[in-house]
Amino acid sequence: MSYRKLRKKMHYKEQIPDSASDTQKSIDTSITENLNFIKQKTGNSPDIIIRTLAISHDPKVSAAIIHVDGLVDNPTINEFLVQTMEDSVQEKLQDEDLFTVFTEKVVAVGSLETVSDWDTLFQSLLSGDTVILLDGKNEALIASTRGGERRPVEQSDSEITLRGSKEGFTESINTNTALVRRIIKNPNLWVESMNLGKQTNTDLSIMYINGIVDENIVKEVRQRLGRVDLDAILDSGYIEQVIEDESSGLFPTVTHTERPDAVAGNLLEGRVAIFVNGTPHVLIVPAIMIQFFQTPEDYYVRFPISTLIRMLRVFMFLISLIGPAFYVAVTTFHQEMIPTDLLVIIASQTESVPFPAIVEALIMEVTFEILREAGLRMPNKISATISIVGALVIGQGVIQAGIVSPAMVIVVATTAIASLATPNYDIAISARLLRFAFMLGAAIAGFYGIILGLIMLIVHLVSLRSFGIPYMAPFAPLIPKSLKDSIMRGPIWSFNERPKSLNPQNRVRQGTDQKPLPPIKRGMMRAETKEGDKNES
Incomplete structure (x- = not known):
């Protein structure tokens, strides 16, 4: 200068x-x-x-x-x-x-x-x-005369459940903290308030249950928020990006929710909630990988159903991650793994397609991502039209033009549906981005490229931390007692202790005799009734 x-x-x-x-x-x-x-x-x-x-x-x-x-x-x-x-x-x-x-x-x-x-x-x-x-x-x-026009408490649009509370957070921080206090009526539910943003002076509160949460986690939250020196805080996403452990990675280490019952459940496990005025999204720390495949509704239904649904979500995540890559690897390098009849059908379909499988996959995936983003940003009436036009373009146009084979359309459509089955948007979009890397690996080395990519991904996930908590807990490190609430969900009466990975001050969650008693046999009931009648006489 x-x-x-x-x-x-x-x-x-x-x-x-x-x-x-x-x-x-x-x-x-x-x-x-x-x-x-x-x-x-x-x-x-x-x-x-x-x-x-x-x-x-x-x-x-x-x-x-x-x-x-x-x-x-x-x-x-x-x-x-x-x-x-x-x-x-x-x-x-x-x-x-x-x-x-x-x-x-x-x-x-x-x-x-x-x-x-x-x-x-x-x-x-x-x-x-x-x-x-x-x-x-x-x-x-x-x-104190705070008021004005505010959005009423309504159901969350992004976290819809068939069973459970229909209340969702609003943009008012006082309303949001009050919604949680309605659920947890405990004087140990503490709230600490502060203002962040040199120009906006945004109200912010952290909430935790004293006596349950690890004091080291609360101290770490205070320190990270104390280092924030931004001009403006317009949404909780600003806070999330400056307090998370890994800012350059694709996987989120801070989760957020719009449901008060979800916040209450995490607080009772020993986590900390961060409320930001002006946004209905409440941050929850620390966050682990398996937490992004769970919903509050999992705890409102019987455990066999909840376990099957959780396993289905994990399976759908794997399909959305490596589905197209698996198809590219099989059709390019490992045709012997396809049954002969199916291989003949696929070969006849791809005979007129001028592009290799990897180019087909990239064309379809990029086109679908464009349609998804366009439908997400458009008004509801226009987004429905875009969906119809997109279905016609993908379903018939590209096939009749000979650009993409019908089998590839089926694979990409299945992958897209699988990505929508993931309950958390942040983890779903991470799979969508990594999908392209796995497709390139499959096009270069087949199954060896996919396996190498999975190994690198697992090593990366194991190395992550969320406010000092291992991201892959309870699998790495292995915590056997916490496995009952991971991919599988044990019965409610078996949750005697809080997650060990969070190091809560109070480990005991409930009594040890909560298992339902077996039904009393009719013969025993008749004998007890007769004996009672004799005693009365």
Whole structure:
């Protein structure tokens, strides 16, 4: 950079007002000066509502009520602040201290605090609280009046279950934490709040159950969040990307959910939940690989059904990962593994196709990914049309044109359906990306390329950690007692201990005598009834 450009850049920096230093001074005793400063800092924005009141005539004392339109509960301000100030102060002021009158006799809201610095005042004001300024006082009262228009509690669109709670998180952090407290009515359910984002000042909370969670995990969460120094936090994805263990890998080491019952279940196992205001997605740490194949509904049905469904999900994940690669390897290098009749049919279909199997697979996979992304971003009415057009193009057009064989269309369609069967989107998209690497390996070395890719993938997964917890637990390291809630799901009465990999403080989850008792035989019931009748006589 030249000297002239450097001087110009330094001069530009000097012209920028230091807003942080402006708010370091204390609140003035003059209400006029304070209101002028608020208007100057907020650019005299029309949504900053300032209402002045004359609360005493002898001596003359003025007060001001300041709030942000749309962030407050207007009935609370009108009924419990403005009306009470107009009706009560004239009678109760007299010789008492002004702040004592307001805090004890006038302001009738749930929470009230006193602040003396501008940073805290603006933080509270822009969060939805109401600021009360009094003439002659260098302090301000902060009344809790947060409200405004919010999305109601509805069912989650991305995590639909047939059985269980239908409640889903909203964009309000207070509503989300309250939904979890409705499930876990325990005083040991602790919440710690903070603000992140130098410009957005986004509210953030971490939730855990004291006495169950490992203190080292909570300490690690605090440290990683304490290192966050971003300009803006617009979604929990910002936090996820700066606190995860492996940021460059394809596999997620932090999971998220929109269901309060899922958060409650993870908290009871010894995990930590991270709530971010403005998003319905709540982060859960630490996360392990098998956790992405589980849903809350698994625990609401009987264990044989849940076990079969979990095994099916893992099988579908493997198909979505290596399905096309397996077809490419078989048709290119290992034709002897195909039955003769089937091999003749496939050969007759591919005879008119000018491309090798790997090119067919790449064409179909790329086309399907384009259609999937287009249908996901379009409005619902248009996405249905795109799905129909895509089915016609893939199902008939490419086959009749001789670009792709019918067998390849079947393989790609089966792979796409298998990827949709994975309950977690993050792990499903990881398989979709790795699918191309496995196809290239199969085209180069056949089954040897697929096996080498699987070995490299397993080594990578074993090396991952999520907040210090092994990513492949309870398989690596092997924890036999935790296998009952992995690919297989044991009966509820067998979950006597919490997962050992999380190192919870309280390992005991329930009693050891929760197994259902066998039915009493009819003969024994008759004998007990007769014996009871004799005793009564």
